[in-house]
Amino acid sequence: MPDRSGFETTVSHTGFTSFSCRFSGFDEATATLHVELIEQGRYGYPHWFEFEFDLDCLPMSPPDVITVSLGNAGASQYRNGWPGYRPYVERAKGWIRLDEGGTYQDGVFQFRVPLVGRRLRVAWYEPYDLNRMHRAVLGNAHEDTVRVTMEDDGFVCVEAGDPALPAVVLIARQHPGEVISSFFAEGLLDTLLAREGVGSEFFAQHSLVVIPIMNTGGVRRQLHRMDEAGIDYNRTWGERSAPTPVTRVRKLLEDGRSIRLFADIHGDEVSQVSYISYQFGRGTGDRDREPLTGFLSQLTDNCGHPVHVWETPSFARRFARALVRQRRLLIRPGLMADRYVARTLPCLSLTYELSAAEVTPDEAIRQGRRFATALAEMALHRVG
Numbered sequence: 001m002p003d004r005s006g007f008e009t010t011v012s013h014t015g016f017t018s019f020s021c022r023f024s025g026f027d028e029a030t031a032t033l034h035v036e037l038i039e040q041g042r043y044g045y046p047h048w049f050e051f052e053f054d055l056d057c058l059p060m061s062p063p064d065v066i067t068v069s070l071g072n073a074g075a076s077q078y079r080n081g082w083p084g085y086r087p088y089v090e091r092a093k094g095w096i097r098l099d100e101g102g103t104y105q106d107g108v109f110q111f112r113v114p115l116v117g118r119r120l121r122v123a124w125y126e127p128y129d130l131n132r133m134h135r136a137v138l139g140n141a142h143e144d145t146v147r148v149t150m151e152d153d154g155f156v157c158v159e160a161g162d163p164a165l166p167a168v169v170l171i172a173r174q175h176p177g178e179v180i181s182s183f184f185a186e187g188l189l190d191t192l193l194a195r196e197g198v199g200s201e202f203f204a205q206h207s208l209v210v211i212p213i214m215n216t217g218g219v220r221r222q223l224h225r226m227d228e229a230g231i232d233y234n235r236t237w238g239e240r241s242a243p244t245p246v247t248r249v250r251k252l253l254e255d256g257r258s259i260r261l262f263a264d265i266h267g268d269e270v271s272q273v274s275y276i277s278y279q280f281g282r283g284t285g286d287r288d289r290e291p292l293t294g295f296l297s298q299l300t301d302n303c304g305h306p307v308h309v310w311e312t313p314s315f316a317r318r319f320a321r322a323l324v325r326q327r328r329l330l331i332r333p334g335l336m337a338d339r340y341v342a343r344t345l346p347c348l349s350l351t352y353e354l355s356a357a358e359v360t361p362d363e364a365i366r367q368g369r370r371f372a373t374a375l376a377e378m379a380l381h382r383v384g
């Protein structure tokens with residue numbers, strides 16, 4: 001039933017608990033749990049699912065394997081990501097990825113989960129909530145040079161190093177369901193803020209600003225793309241009345257400090273590869289472009305999971321392409337963070353999309369670490 005904020009929370013006598021899904025039945029003959037995504041209509045872009053099911057509520061003894069059937073999976077804009085996708089399940093020692101991929105047919109996504117214990121908890125990706133983010137941030141805030149700002153809405157901004165030095169600014173989770181980006185941010189923070197390691201090289205040349213979770217309201221509500229008001233943060237960067245977290249970051253970017261690099265981290269629901277789309281902001285000098293280009297090429301090399309890097313096409317090129325393909329989705333209204341920054345500041349501005357299908361949480365943390373190491377190496381070369 002809808003609660004006061006208009007959201008449905010399903011906690012029912014069936015033993016099913018979720019913000020993102022509703023229970024729609026259990027078929028004893030096939031041991032199939034039928035659920036549906038809630039985020040629709042006004043809230044748009046359903047895809048994230050996360051729920052808990054108490055097996056003691058079954059009218060039968062629990063089977064060895066349960067099939068989960070997501071009845072309205074076809075409502076997702078990212079439905080091409082369902083075939084073969086392997087969701088996550090919680091076990092006694094933590095979350096693991098299912099070995100077997102799901103199937104997608106006639107708008108229904110189904111996957112099988114071997115049952116262990118009396119409780120089933122599954123999710124599209126390993127959850128990463130505000131508590132984990134707070135632990136990750138505070139666990140790294142051991143030096144005087146690390147400043148953590150925490151707002152009432154759970155928004156956390158980590159600043160480190162000498163603010164007079166050019167800043168690297170990284171934001172994640174504009175889209176709350178793209179949890180993979182917070183794992184990446186955690187890997188980056190762990191690496192740069194560690195007591196020993198590459199951090200000293202980085203901080204000799206740069207300062208750092210990281211916001212691991214932008215859309216805290218959407219994260220609390222288990223929404224996939226929007227916030228509680230149905231707003232897509234990453235289309236509001238040009239608006240005066242943008243959501244508060246966006247205005248906070250804009251203010252920070254424009255408070256007079258020098259920005260060398262801006263990175264907006266996302267998760268891609270469909271792509272089988274991770275990719276970086278970058279552009280240099282107006283007025284970026286050649287002296288700055290060279291090390292930044294070297295930094296980008298480091299990210300494609302030396303890793304088990306290839307990351308494709310390309311320059312963001314101009315609006316005119318995207319528009320022409322969309323006309324040719326008649327795929328209106330390519331041109332969505334509203335200004336994205338990376339474009340906003342490139343229009344405003346002379347720095348490297350990039351969007352990093354991690355493939356949810358290919359990149360596990362551990363690998364996302366590793367990619368965050370690698371990003372941090374490449375930043376430190378860029379700083380080292382600037383000295384030399």
Ligand SMILES: [Zn+2]
Binds near residue numbers: 266
């Ligand atoms: Zn996104």
